[in-house]
Amino acid sequence: MENILLSGFADEISSDFNRQIQVLNRLGMGYMEIRGVDKRGIDTYSEAEAREVRRRLDGGGIRVSSLASPIGKIEITKEFSGHFEHFKHVVELAHILDARYIRMFSFFIPQGGRADDYRDQVFERLGALVDYAKTQEVVLLHENEKDIYGDSPKRCRLLMDEFCGDSFRAVFDFANFIQCGHQAWEAYGILKPFIEYVHVKDARATDGVIVPAGQGDGQIARILGDLKADGYEGFISLEPHLTEFEGLKGLEREGASLQGMQKMDGEEAFTIAFNALERILKAL
Secondary structure, three states: OOOEEEEEOHHHOOOOHHHHHHHHHHHOOOEEEEOEEOOEEHHHOOHHHHHHHHHHHHHHOOEEEEEEOOOOOOEOOOOOHHHHHHHHHHHHHHHHOOOOEEEEOOOEOOOOOOHHHHHHHHHHHHHHHHHHHHHHOOEEEEEOOOOEOOOOHHHHHHHHHHHOEOOEEEEEEHHHHHHOOOOHHHHHHHHHHHEEEEEEOEEOOOOOOEEOOOOOOOOHHHHHHHHHHOOOOEEEEEOOOOEOOOOHHHHOOOOOOOOOOEOOOHHHHHHHHHHHHHHHHHHO
8 A cells, every 4th residue: 555654563573672673674564653662651751861762763773653552541520630741741652752643532331331421522622622632743543442420432523523633643543343242344434534543453243352454344445445544544553462561551541351361472472463463454
C-alpha cells in the first residue's frame, strides 16, 4: 500500500528496549508506537530520561509513530486534576520524542454502570484534553477500548462528532470492537471519516481470543482494502497480543481475562503478527 507507514508496539517483543530496536530493524520497520521501555511505561519517564530514549531511537534509526499513553484510562469517577497534570507531562514527552500523535482513551465506566449516564463528565474531561492539545500542536488519537465510554461504534461517533478536528481523531482497533460484541465492518462504516490511525490485531467473535491478522472476524483485509481505495495515508500499527508480555496485565482493567494467549517468545509472536499482516498488505 502506497503512503502507508508500518509501526508497532515494540514492547510486545521484549521489555528490553535495545532488543525492541534490533527486531524492528530486522523486520525492516522504521517506526514504533512507544509504550514500554526497559520495564517502565514511557509516560513515567522524566524529560531527561526521554531525551536519552530519543538518543537511543535515533541511534537505531527508529522514529516514533505515536506515544501510546494511558491518558483517559482511569475511572471516570476518579479525581481528574492530577491526571490532567500527568497528561501535560505526556505532551512534553511527545515533543521530545518527536511524536505528533498521542494515543488515549475516554475513561472507564463504573462496573455495572450505563455509559450514557456519564456522557457529560466524559465530554467535559475530553474537552479539557482537546483544548490543551490544540495549544501544543499534538493530535490525540482516541482508541476504542473495552469498558470505556467509547467502546461502541455509536459512542465513538458521538465523540468524533463533538471533538474531531486537527487535534482529535480516531484510532481504529479491530479486535477491541469484536471483543465488545460489535462487527468490525459496521464499526468501520460509522467511523471511516474520522480514522487517522489503525491498530492491527484480530479476534474471534465466538470467544474473543486474539489471533494473527486475517484469522479472526476483524475483516482486516476488507477494511484495509477499502482504506487503500479511499487513499488512506498514515500509520498501520501492529499490536499483536498473541502472548503475554511484561506489562500486559497493567494495560487491562482489573479482572480482565487474558484467555487464549499462547506461550511463546515475544519476538516470535511479533514476527508471526508481522508476517500475517504483510501477507494481507501484499495481496491488496
